[in-house]
Amino acid sequence: MSDAAVPDPDAAAAPSWAEAALAACLLATDPAGLGGAWLRARPGPLRDRWLALLRDLLPAGLPLRRLPPNAPDSRLLGGLDLGATLRRGRPVVERGVLAETDGGVLLLAMAERMEPGAAARIAAVLDTGTVVLERDGLARRLPARLAVVALDEGLEDERPPAALTERLALPVALDGVQGPLDAPPYDSAAVGAARALLPQVQAAPGVTEALCKAAVQLGIASLRPPLMALRAARALAALEGRLAVTPADASRAAALVLSPRGVPMAAPSAEPEAEPPEDRPDPEDPGEEETDEAARRALEESVVAAARAAIPAGLLAALSPFATPRGAGSAGRSGQPRRAANRGQPIGTAPGELRPGARVSLVETLRAAAPWQPLRRQASPGPGLKLRKEDVRLVRFRQRTETTAIFAVDASGSSALHRLAEAKGAVELLLADCYARRDRVAVIAFRGTAATLLLPPTTSLTRAKRGLAGLPGGGATPISAGLDAATLLAAAERRAGRTPLVVLLTDGRANIARDGTADRARAADDAAESARRLRATGTASLLVDTAPRPQPAAARLAAEMAARYVPLPHAGAAALSRTVRATMAPS
Structure with missing residues (x-):
């Protein structure tokens, strides 16, 4: 395999215009086969240039429609043409935007805000190439073989529905693009010739196996990505004027389609080489089967290496340990x-x-x-x-509804000042974008024999800093008091129409009972009872184990709360803030 087939790891750390332009060429070559592109970019000249490039590469007169966010089903799928029906006195069908885009490309504006139902309906059309219209007393099946370009303008924790992005072969990131904005690698004439040649392009069975193995190595469970990578490899071969897919085509397709979707898992440990049998053929004259097997293994290794090399080096460090894939139509942290x-x-x-x-x-x-x-x-x-x-x-x-994150912080003991500093930093980080996301943050500290509301629910960063300036620390650990106070505040927030989330920072070792007496056994029972009360309210919760080592008591308390348990003995404010964001995002 040539050096160009394996992307440089350092170059993969930031998107390049050359890769984005190649994705546009591939999509213009096989629009319906590739499903479309997930274009992650803010509105601006760069995104407009990519869309203009795609339009120039597509055949003249090809339908190109734009669907605004939250479009009704009558516009998406079609339905009864009210004016024509009233004029003619009989039902007249009006085609929706999906049927109107048959053979073309549909642009989804602000795809990160798309509702789950709309995403499911578009996904069904991408799967079948048909719009099933059953509404307004009508029953029709309309052809709709099209490609979708999802325009994603979301922030770092906002994504379009997974049901939609799973069907779009080409993830394209334009934010942070580096390098000159050169002309695309193929012009419209070359793309048009590739479209005519594409039905004749064939791929050997070994290419399919290599792409599937690369998907497994990247932790991709779905079968769609390797199949879409195969379509991309065939399109690459057609753009080069070839009738057969080469290993270089497969490697480039894996880097474009598979790498953005997966995280490489640990490589398997090398097994000791078995002793060769006595009747092993002469290595200078290998048999046909051994030659085919060696070629197959070389192809698989080159495709996997190319896919892994295209993954940014800092991707693993940026992932939260409890981050879950965004659900379709998820509304971020703007509440349920x-x-x-x-x-x-x-x-x-x-x-x-x-x-x-x-x-x-x-x-x-x-x-x-x-x-x-x-x-x-x-x-x-x-x-x-x-x-x-x-x-x-x-x-x-x-x-x-607005979302309120209630931090219940264990302020007892010698480590209290460190944990309160983490809570303060996390609160400030969460409030930094609360205006855009309508979040509220509250802080409860429990120590001694009681819990204190240090910061009522607020969206004011100035007020939060002032309220958190002099947090007390030291004393015993009344976990039940902290949980009871968090439960009452969560109920008040729910009555006010907001969605509460309780974040409990503690090591789980309670030593003060609900009546204020120092009794570890009763304190543990009271804490478990308070945890069950919180669980009964249906409040989402997160328990951060702040002990130097994960504690069984904290894990048991999290189970009683039905909370996510996060052992973060060395959590900083940024790590805690990322974990809370992941928990606040509905799955």
């Missing part, structure tokens, strides 16, 4: 969604009765009534639209 009567974000319509305060969707009401007009005019002749109460459609709303 809840249904609201007439406030918040519209999420569609539903049949309902007219009542004070209800908001009627006039268009959807007319849409529901339109198919029945011929029958109703026969039963009740006369001009005008015939409406009935079952036609009424009311607008549904959903509100995003």
Whole structure:
């Protein structure tokens, strides 16, 4: 394999324009086959240039549509054309944006805010190439073979729905792009010739096996990435004018498709070489089977090496030990969604009765009534639209609740000052972006025989610093008092319409009972009872074991709370803040 086939590890630390431009060439060569691209970039000239490059490489006249965030199903899938139906007196189908983009590319604006239902419907269309329309009394199947470009403008912990990104072969990161913005490696004429040649390009079975092995080595459980990498390898071969996929094509495809999706696992330990049998063939004249096996192993090793080399060196260190993949349509740390009567974000319509305060969707009401007009005019002749109460459609709303992180900090003992400093730093880091994410933070310190609310729920960084300036430390450990105070504050926040999260920092070794007496056995029982009370409220919780070594008592307390247990004996403010962010993100 040539040196160009294996990316340089240092160069992989930051995205390059050459890789982004190559991804655009591949997508223009095989749009529907590759599924699309996950374009992670803020709005700006760089993103506009990549999109313009993709448009120039695509065939002239190819459908290119843009879908705004939170588009209704009537726009996404289609439905009843209300105006035409009322004019003609019979149901008329209106195609949605997915069917309109058949054979083209769909741009999803602000894909990180896409709702789970919309992502699932787009994913189904990418899988089948068909829009199944079953609404408004209609049943249709419309062709929709298309590619999707998910425009991801989210912050570091925001992602588009996993159901969508899993089906997009090409992750493209433009933020932090280094190097000159050179012309793409292939022009529109070369891409057009590659599209014509692509159906004839073949890949040997060894290439598929090598890509699957690379996916396993990177910890990728899904079968889609290696299959998409195979499509990318065939497109690379077509761009070079070849009818067969080479090892270099497979290596480049693995670096583009597989590397951004996985984390390399530890390499298996080398096994001692077995003694060769006496009848081993002469190494200078290897048999055909041995030659094929050696070639297969060389191909697998080169593809795995290329995929691993393309992973940024600092990726492992940046991962939180408890970070989970973002769920589809996740709302970050903006709180859990809840249904609201007439406030918040519209999420569609539903049949309902007219009542004070209800908001009627006039268009959807007319849409529901339109198919029945011929029958109703026969039963009740006369001009005008015939409406009935079952036609009424009311607008549904959903509100995003604010999130409150309640830090319950063990301020007892000689290590209290160190742990309180960590809590203070974590609070300040979380508040740094609270205005954009509507987070609130509160701090409860427990020591001696009681718990004290040091910082009421706030979004003010100045107030937080002032409240945290002189935290007391030392004394006994009344864990039950701290948990009871956190439970009461969480209940108050929930009544105020916010979503609470309790973060308990302790070593779990309680020595003060609820009545203030020094009794370790009773203190442990009281702490377990308080933990079960917190669990009964359904409050999400996180227990950070601050002991120099992980303690069984803290693990048992976390189990009673139904909390995530994080042993971080040397946690700094940044590590604690990342862990809290991961916990606050709904899975």
